[in-house]
Amino acid sequence: MASAKVKNGVTLLDSTPVPRPGRWVSAVIVALIALMMLHSLATNPNYQWNVVWQWLFSRTIVTGVIYTLILTVLAMVIGTALAITMAVMRQSINPILRWVATAYIWFFRGTPIYTQLIFWSLIPTLYPTITIGIPFGPTFAQLETAAFFSTFSMAFIGLGLNEGAYLAEIMRAGLLSVDKGQWEAATALGMPRSVIFRRIILPQAMRVIVPPIGNETISMLKTTSLVAAIPYTLELTFVARTKGQELFAPVPLLIAAALWYLVITSLLMWIQSHIEKHYGKGFDTRDSANSSSNTAFLDVTP
Template sequence: MTEVPTDPTPAPEAIRAVPVRHPGRWVSAAIVMVVAAQLGHWLFTNEALGLGTAWSYVFDHTIVHGVIVTLELTAIAMVMGIVLGVVLAIMRLSKNPIVAAAAWVYIWFFRGTPVLVQLLFWFNLPSVVTAISVGIPFGPSWLPQDPKALITAFAAACLGLGLNEGAYMAEIARAGILSVDEGQDEAACALGMSRLQTMRRIILPQAMRVIIPPTGNETISMLKTTSLAVVIGVLELLGTAQAIYARTYEVIPLLLTASIWYLFMTSVLSVGQYYLERRFARGSLRNLPPTPRQRLQSMWAQRSLAR
């Protein structure tokens, strides 16, 4: 009976992983927490700010009406901007030089002048226009209307914001269309699809992945830009806040009230933008980004495993 030789060398020890220390992270986190604590203490203990007064005005009927007007302006301006932007983007990409030049001039003009100037222009336009009618160019016209009755302060705000937004959305839509491979267009033409069908069924659905993120940012920006409409007499959120503190002299509390509403509305829009981007990302990403609920569940599962 032969003996099996044993290996005299001992087995290697298990590798013990030592986590890398990051003292800079702890120091920076401590600094941020101290600054945040000081800011919160100043905010909640400074009676001069009138935080309690600000909260008491949050659901005031005048403020709520201003919020509704702000949302109406945002929705109308963004619908105008998106529709006009897509049309201008297609015109910019047209092989007709006159059509492409007209779209370029529009974008150049409305991006080159301030929104406030455009609002004032549309608001004061009835003073130089005698009548608005429908008819044949350089020929007879019908249905004359009084410009002062048509272009009210609210209509002027919609025109100024919507036409200006159309110039920016045109560049966003053009970038999205150009992001789609040219082979998609050539394949659609080979199948006998018209230019309109190709754009509606092939190009634009794929371009939405590029168009959605900046469009969400433009919507949030538009929500805040509507505050400029106060200069032409539109009582949106900021306008109603100014009307109240002009009577009560509570300037800072009413500005805080408006800020609370703006933060709430932009937060809701940000959440909607996230889920919209996630929806249009299907088909292009192997794994979709997790939702906030999924992130919390993952963090809770990791903590349970660590215990």
Template sequence: MSSSEAPPPEAPIDAEPIKAVPVRHYGRWVAGVIILFLAFIVVRSVITNDALQWPVVGDYLFDDRILRGLQNTLILTVISMLIGIIGGILLAVMRLSPNPLTSGAAAIYIWLFRGTPLITQLIIWNFLGLAYSRIGLGIPFGPTFVSWDTNVLITQFTASLLGLGLNEAAYMAEIVRGGIQSVDDGQLEAASALGMNRTKTLRRIILPQAMRVIIPPTGNETISMLKTTSLVVAIGYFELMVAAQTIYSQNLKTVPLLIVAALWYLFMTSVLTLVQMQIEKRFSRGTSRGEATKNKWAGRMLGFRFGSGASGGGGKA
């Protein structure tokens, strides 16, 4: 055999099949059993506890006063969030302005409204007439063109909207600012090269891309706002918690009426959570995050991670 000839191929060696042994997570099983046992104890205690008076809960769940308070809560939530979102966008644009006066004014607003408790702001708005008996428009140190009696102009409803909406605008401003800054600077430079002005660039290019970052925390802020409306009890505006308090102060059924209010809050937050999921899914189309969170309602509702998706966003609640 000449040296140039290749050696014959070796016979293949039969490899032993791999025996894959799955890892047994005994700790998970133990934790699961413990959680199920504790859940059973809690559910059984809640169902069988006569002090909770479930028949009374059923009697007042759809009471006219409860439903009227629920309606006022929803109205406060919707209008306050509209004020907060619109004000937050304006404040975010001002905060990012190269004009130091505009940016500084927005920064002071955010500092003031985020730095003081919301319940304090509600009380201040409600009793603004003690500091300013009349509110009007005119020339400083000159004539006043039109004025109104403060106590007539600012009712409990108006004070609630001002307190909730203006406070929310400060938080939304930071959310919108973070969303705008998440867009690559090259987008702004490309728009400028095409001759687009700042307003058109913001409306057509920056904000649509920033929505993917803005939407999740905005949804959380809306859910938080729904629960925060209960603070208007401090100024006596009739909403869900005030309705429950009014009833149990008359019939002394405190625990059942609190359960009624809690059940309605849970129902409304669950609905808002599902709406938030759909909005997020719409703005996440075409991205890996959008595919990962598809049909992951349990991750949103329960706050756990399932598969490759995870529940998102955090808020001030």
């Protein structure tokens, strides 16, 4: 609603907000639903909260948390290294490099991670020995696959190879977001391609790359629960489920694991937010004008 006033030959429009009762009604409904859910969680004895608090910081659960974090970090390191390599190869003028990168991304994005992990668990069966040498020539070394590959190494390598295919497309999108003029200007200054990529292109691409990589890291934290397919038995979800079956209390142990996932995810989101702010400096296009004024001025003098 608005009313007009004339002052010194200028018409002033004094606007007041229009009442919106629907907002308050929807807010009350959502608040009631949230309170009902919280009340159910707090009062339902089947959740066995006393068992949750008893096992939340137990050695079994904390060990699972530690190994889950280690798996996540190692998988993301392998995935990031592969992603940068494959993204650069896809931009290469060499058709063989482009084909290899495309085939890698096609295969690992096109098959389920669970299936890939099962195949990694079968590596010692498919290849009982690893031979190092020249094809159709002399053999330099021969290793037992079962002794070389542990379930832990198969877990983080399998996760890393799969993650690299997704991160490669994220990296490629970030590199394509940087104007080609940046390459041309740096090349005109005589800078080597490696320096151009490291000092000019990659820092600008990080503004586009960081948000999806943060999401992929959080997703990887939870994807580690699939390494039971190998089987790797020290991961958080597996140890919580196993201990819950031993105690005949699966729900409280899974709740304890879920609480740890929530805490770690919240920490990762906080870190991601700060990294985004760092690389987003100078690119914030939000309007900083003060929009809190409710008075508009309209000069209608001839």
